[in-house]
Amino acid sequence: MMDKILRAAVASVVENGEIDTDSLFIQEIRVDGGPSRKWHRPRARGVSTMIKRRTSHISLVLSDKIGKA
Numbered sequence: 001m002m003d004k005i006l007r008a009a010v011a012s013v014v015e016n017g018e019i020d021t022d023s024l025f026i027q028e029i030r031v032d033g034g035p036s037r038k039w040h041r042p043r044a045r046g047v048s049t050m051i052k053r054r055t056s057h058i059s060l061v062l063s064d065k066i067g068k069a
Helices: 002-016
Strands: 025-033 037-042 048-053 056-063
Touching (some): 002 056
Antiparallel strands (some): 037 048
């Protein structure tokens, strides 16, 4: 998954023609919680159970300069 995200970020830089790809490095990678999909599943004796399908947001920041401290 991370390889796919990195390739997409580099392709975006190449498409825009902003920076030389040989000088790029990963400045920051962040994974945050995203929205949860919630629904109920019927259980025994008329009870229901909530099921949560969790998602996440993955952020990748590329830079060509050695960074800000």
